[in-house]
Amino acid sequence: QKEVEQNSGPLSVPEGAIASLNCTYSDRGSQSFFWYRQYSGKSPELIMFIYSNGDKEDGRFTAQLNKASQYVSLLIRDSQPSDSATYLCAVGEDSSYKLIFGSGTRLLVRP
């Protein structure tokens, strides 16, 4: 059973701080890694994807991938109250057509 593990949180950070969200996965053959943001009652929204080891930056977001450790993380710099949401980590197989999701980490950014 392929698994993606996330701490459910909530992770509480003050406004302006860096929020660090972590995810581990069980399948060494996984090739693609995604972070989705989900507000309460809404559908997931893709915010970052990463395919290679290392860091990938997009605005205030940085995704980090370490395939040897089977570890993915998402850093959110200068956190804003509007970033308060559940962050879902998803892992794709070779063809990346099927995503295995973690249960999400709830982030709370305090004004």
Added chain:
Amino acid sequence: DTGVSQDPRHKITKRGQNVTFRCDPISEHNRLYWYRQTLGQGPEFLTYFQNEAQLEKSRLLSDRFSAERPKGSFSTLEIQRTEQGDSAMYLCASSLAADEAFFGQGTRLTVV
């Protein structure tokens, strides 16, 4: 709006009734996925279409569930003889080849 569109957004049905949901993917996307999400969990994969071909069905998709994608355009997901355990958010997503998948707004099903 050129995103993934799902209809209806909400559905309340009595146990034992049949329901059908529709998904219109982003127009150039040839891949279409259905996921189900329950409270506090991440989405779970149900089925996948490449164009009109249904290439995989999860074991979660019992015989009461059927999905179609005629002509490789919109897709429908039907649940027959609904049960209370079917209450969930049903999410449709689409992608172009092996690229990132984009989700629609979802259909929230409540079985009473």
